[in-house]
Amino acid sequence: MAKPKPPTEGTPLCNVEHIEFESKANDIKAGLIDTFLNLQRIDTNLYFARHLLKGRHSYNAVYGGQVVGQSLAAAAATVEDCFIPHSLHSYFIKTGSVDKPILYMIDRIRDGRSFCTRVVKAVQDGEAIFSCQISFHLNEPDAIKHNSKMPEVAEPEKLLPAREAALEVLRNNDVDEVAAGVIQHFLKEIPDAFERVFDVRPVNPEKYLLKEDTEPMSMIWVKAKENLGDDSRLHQCVAAYLTDLTMLTTAVRPHIRKGFIPSMSFSLDHCVWIHENKFRMDDWMLYETVSSKAGGSRAFIEGRLWSRDGRLIISTAQEALVRAPKV
């Protein structure tokens, strides 16, 4: 397919649907950094993303974390470098398609002395698919300081990558039909792109895949397989991108283990608080997620992303839609 032509400055939004889009969904190894760094600026406050990834293999829907990461990249491009993102509050309004580009429209709500606020609207086919508010803060000295204790878990070097870990559970255990189904489903749904770019190592996969009475929680070690360079904004965007990866499955997996099959499951909203700026997503980070409540076809999940040296780097919260088949 021919390379898409960049839109000329001032192209009306309605023309976006006519741009021939070459999906990069299978080319993430070369494209991950591109995805965040090379959002195309098409006008003041307008950015364009062509490289979109699926969240799950079986859906054509754009991975929610990518829209979060790209919104952060686009908003960050409109503030001075000394302002660091510290919180993002977002809604997934409509499912995005990986086959069409996304336009990010930034509203510079306020430039304060210590804080800057941006609103980002992500648009596809002229319709909003996502909106978020992002706040940036100048570095300030510690006034008060504390940090929760990081969970004590096996070191990542002693664990297997997600796919191998799942296959190992299948091989070495007396796996019943439901558990085997869960594992096969999990293996099928891991998008190729994640595996090519990230090393994800689940802590305690036997427990979460085999036991029927597991809590809705999960822990993974995660890092990019390749050096991501020294641009701290890229590390922030990649972290934001990854935070959506295990939230939904944390809430749903124990129920799937008991035989529940969701007819519909999507992230509805997503909040990210970045507490510290000094971390690298090409070093091991521990992502801990727990769902404290589900009901009324919605599940609530919270997450904590830790650096290996025990600093709480990011906290997250999300509500997800989890529907049962209509009867």
Ligand SMILES: CCCCCCCCCCCCCCCC(=O)SCCNC(=O)CCNC(=O)[C@H](O)C(C)(C)COP(=O)(O)OP(=O)(O)OC[C@H]1O[C@@H](n2cnc3c(N)ncnc32)[C@H](O)[C@@H]1OP(=O)(O)O
């Ligand atoms: C390397 C190793 C990795 C290891 C690790 C493993 C991880 C391996 C997995 C990765 C996992 C990633 C996880 C990513 C998670 C995201 O990326 S999710 C993507 C982001 N979120 C989204 O895209 C959601 C966007 N929001 C929306 O689409 C809309 O707001 C909503 C939620 C659909 C609501 O819209 P609405 O207009 O109010 O729609 P609503 O009336 O609810 O009806 C919608 C449809 O649901 C249907 N519906 C209603 N009830 C039901 C029902 N019970 N059942 C079925 N359908 C129903 C309706 O009939 C309707 O259908 P249509 O008429 O449209 O055909």
